[in-house]
């Protein structure tokens with residue numbers, strides 16, 4: 497068996513958002529995902545009081561992270577508002593793991609692109625974002641709410657976080 501490292505395509509798509517299929521694809525993803533969440537014994541109680549618009553809001557958030565329109569920042573309070581939704585929720589690692597697993601299951605189910613480059617970018621952000629959600633949800637978490645919206649392209653993380 498040979499393993500080949502793929503060269504980037506000469507006409508690379510402008511963003512993971514475009515490659516994923518834009519807002520319609522992300523809305524389909526979050527609909528499928530929260531359907532699974534609602535049927536999951538570990539996560540259903542966490543989301544029991546979820547706003548019916550929640551899946552669409554998360555799709556907009558993901559869209560912005562992956563290079564799409566800035567709809568979450570312009571209409572839903574941006575990153576600070578997303579952080580506020582997780583404060584004090586005492587999320588646990590087992591719940592985070594299940595969240596990631598169900599999102600990837602949903603991605604496969606709806607046919608989100610499954611090429612290694614896209615999935616690497618996608619899962620990298622999901623690992624980062626879910627771990628931040630857990631950290632920010634703990635009692636006494638010191639959260640800087642006014643952080644910029646994370647931006648995830650095709651590249652890598654540029655190294656561990658070092659406090660200023």
Ligand code: HEM
Pocket residue numbers: 542543545546547549550553554557558572577578581582585587591592595621622624625626629630
């Ligand atoms: C990349 C990871 C994540 C992203 C991008 C994300 C995004 C969001 C956003 C945008 C909201 C606010 C929705 C709105 O404005 O209506 C929200 C709320 C919430 N998130 Fe997350 N989240 C992530 C991870 C998690 C995880 C791992 C959990 C739990 C295991 C979680 C639990 C919740 C809960 C309980 C709410 C409030 C739901 C409600 O309205 O009752 N999130 N999240």
